Every structure is written in structure tokens, then in C-alpha cells.
Amino acid sequence: MLRFSTLNNTELTNFFHFEDKKMSIGLVGIKTGMTRVFDESGISIPVTVINIDTNRVSQIKTVDRDGYSAVQIAYGNQKESRLNKAALGHYKKSNISPAKGQVEFRVKELEDNLSVGSDIKVDTFKAGEHVDITGRTLGKGFQGGVKRHHFKTQDATHGNSISHRALGSTGQCQDPGRVFKGKKMPGHLGNVNRTIQNLTIVKIMADENIMLVKGSIPGHKGSVVIIKPTEKKYTAKEIFSEKEVKDAKDNLDSSNEASDSSKNKDNNIDESSPSNEASSSNEDKNIEESKNE
Numbered sequence: 001m002l003r004f005s006t007l008n009n010t011e012l013t014n015f016f017h018f019e020d021k022k023m024s025i026g027l028v029g030i031k032t033g034m035t036r037v038f039d040e041s042g043i044s045i046p047v048t049v050i051n052i053d054t055n056r057v058s059q060i061k062t063v064d065r066d067g068y069s070a071v072q073i074a075y076g077n078q079k080e081s082r083l084n085k086a087a088l089g090h091y092k093k094s095n096i097s098p099a100k101g102q103v104e105f106r107v108k109e110l111e112d113n114l115s116v117g118s119d120i121k122v123d124t125f126k127a128g129e130h131v132d133i134t135g136r137t138l139g140k141g142f143q144g145g146v147k148r149h150h151f152k153t154q155d156a157t158h159g160n161s162i163s164h165r166a167l168g169s170t171g172q173c174q175d176p177g178r179v180f181k182g183k184k185m186p187g188h189l190g191n192v193n194r195t196i197q198n199l200t201i202v203k204i205m206a207d208e209n210i211m212l213v214k215g216s217i218p219g220h221k222g223s224v225v226i227i228k229p230t231e232k233k234y235t236a237k238e239i240f241s242e243k244e245v246k247d248a249k250d251n252l253d254s255s256n257e258a259s260d261s262s263k264n265k266d267n268n269i270d271e272s273s274p275s276n277e278a279s280s281s282n283e284d285k286n287i288e289e290s291k292n293e
Contacts, residue, residue, distance in 0.1 A: 025105050026228035027052050027120060028075040029211065031135065031219050037202060037212065039240050047202050047212040050133075050225060054209075055120040058094045058102055060110060069107050073120060075224070076100030103226060123206045128238040130230040132197045135219035139191035149184040194218045198232045202240045214239070 029050040036044045059072035078098045080088055091098050094116050125131065145151040145167045153165050167186065170179050196217055203212040211227070219225055 024229050025071055025073070025107060025120065025124070026103075026131075026226060027122065027124060027211075028055055028073060028101075028103050029053060029225050029227060030076075031217060031221060031223050031225050032210075033221050034216065037240055045202060045214060045240060046216075047214055048217050050211045050213060050217075050227070052122040052209045052211060053100075056096055056099075057114060057116050057118050057120065058091065058096055058099070060114060060116060061104075062110070069110055070104050071107055071110070071114060072102055072104045074099035074102050101224065105228075121206065122204055122209050122211055125201055125204060125211065125227070125229075126236075127201050127204050127240070128236040129201050130198050130232065130234045130236070131201060131213070132195055132228045132230045133199055133213065133217045133225050134193060134195040134228070135217055135223055135225040137190045137192055137194050137218045138220055140189035142187065143189040144186045145184065148186060148189045151184075198230050198234065200239060212240075 029052045032049040032051050034046060034048050036046050038044055053076045055073050055075050057071060058074040061068060061070040061072065063069055074091070074094075074096060076099050078100045080098055083091075083098055088098060096117050140147075144165055146153055146165050151167070154160050154163055154168075156164055170183055170185060172178065172180075196215070199217070200214045201211060202214050204210075205212070217225055
């Protein structure tokens with residue numbers, strides 16, 4: 001199960017506690033937007049662009065000292081004036097630059113190469129792997145039952161007076177004489193944490209710290225998303241490769257060269273055919289003259 005507990009509602013100093021069955025380190029990124037890429041056969045693949053914003057280890061928790069094993073990752077950069085003294089002291093103790101926030105990932109075993117201050121790069125994942133991405137959905141405000149819970153509308157006729165999208169009866173009889181808790185009614189929609197599972201990584205751009213993921217993910221542009229290895233079973237398979245694109249271009253170039261060479265051969269044949277016809281006509285004339293003599 002995925003579990004989040006927010007200690008501070010402000011986006012600048014938010015802190016998430018993240019736990020799953022696999023207990024492996026993930027990444028924290030910024031949703032940049034959506035675009036598309038084309039595979040070798042020309043099929044369009046819609047992708048979401050995620051910028052991995054300077055992930056570094058801010059704290060390592062051990063069983064002996066803290067009761068459980070976890071790795072705390074800080075992401076982004078922030079001015080010291082926008083942080084409280086507690087957060088600022090935490091970063092100074094770890095000897096790292098102030099960050100926008102922190103995410104804690106529980107792990108079963110701590111890796112030897114991890115140390116406080118070490119960077120976590122986007123090449124931790126590879127193209128073709130599947131991931132679970134968590135983000136905060138778009139806030140829709142106060143919405144009715146039709147949009148919030150997909151209720152059916154009433155008759156759109158003249159006899160139904162201003163009740164086309166009304167909720168209908170919600171109460172009970174004299175017994176129990178109340179509305180049960182959890183009744184689907186109009187209310188606030190969106191602005192909650194949601195996880196999209198089993199998304200495929202299309203491409204990793206290590207030089208630019210960018211990850212391309214197939215499909216859409218929760219959140220608006222610029223929102224913080226958490227990337228974890230998926231809990232689902234899958235077979236890793238690359239669906240987009242630049243090498244295949246280069247091979248396709250090479251094949252196109254070779255086919256173009258072959259077509260050009262065949263055209264040149266045809267032109268040479270066409271040019272040589274008139275001379276052959278002239279030589280054959282001269283031979284025929286010589287034969288006729290010998291016969292006449």
C-alpha cells in the first residue's frame with residue numbers, strides 16, 4: 001500500500017513519507033508538460049516530460065538509531081530566507097544546499113554507495129522500465145453530483161422544472177431519520193494525492209535530467225511528482241529507441257543511393273541505344289551494296 005502523511009501544507013516545506021512493498025529508492029521530479037515522440041514506424045507516442053530537479057540525499061535512517069531503514073531525499077533549490085530555522089538547520093547539518101522539500105523512501109537494505117549529500121541521477125531508471133507516479137490532482141472546486149460522482153441527469157423536458165441536474169432524494173424515513181455518512185453528494189473535487197500505476201518510461205535524457213513517460217500523470221505544470229518502481233509484474237521492453245531511428249535513416253539513405261544508381265544505369269542504356277541503332281543500320285547498308293555488286 002502507498003501511504004503519505006503531510007507534515008506541512010505549504011509547498012515550500014512539504015515533507016512526504018513514502019512506503020511501498022518493494023521499498024526501493026525513487027526520484028522526485030517536476031512535471032514540465034506533455035509532448036509526443038515518433039517511433040521507427042512513424043506512430044505517435046504521447047509522453048509527459050518530467051524534470052528531475054537536483055535530487056540529493058539529505059538523511060539516512062538506520063534501524064539501530066531510528067527504528068527503520070529509510071533514505072531521505074531533498075529536491076530543488078530554495079532561498080534560505082524562505083525556510084524556517086528547523087529546516088535550515090537540518091540542511092546545514094547534512095551540509096547540502098537548502099531544498100524546496102524532502103521525500104522519505106523506506107528501504108529494506110541500505111546501499112553501500114549511498115551517503116549524505118550524494119546525488120541521485122535520472123539514469124537510476126532505464127528506458128522500457130515501468131514506474132508508479134504519484135502527484136496531486138488538479139483542483140476543480142465545488143462541483144455537483146453529475147460531475148463529481150458521474151450521476152445521471154434527470155429528464156431534459158419542459159415538465160422537469162429546473163431540476164435537470166439535481167441530486168434527488170438523499171434522506172431516509174423516520175427510521176433512521178438521518179443521512180448516512182459517506183453519502184455521495186456535491187462537494188469539493190480534486191486536489192488530492194493520486195497514483196498512476198504501471199507507466200512505461202519512453203526515454204531517459206541523462207544530460208538534461210529529463211524523463212519521458214508514456215501517457216498522462218496527475219498534477220498541473222510545475223507540480224511535484226514522485227516516481228517509484230512499479231508494484232506490477234511486467235516485462236521490460238523499449239518502445240522508443242534512437243538507434244532504431246538511425247538504422248531506419250541508414251536504410252533510407254542506402255535505398256536512395258540504390259535508386260539513384262539504377263536511374264544512372266537506365267540513362268546510360270538510353271544514351272547508348274541510338275549509337276547501337278546507327279551501327280546496325282550501317283551494317284545493313286553494306287550488306288545490301290555487296291549483294292548488288
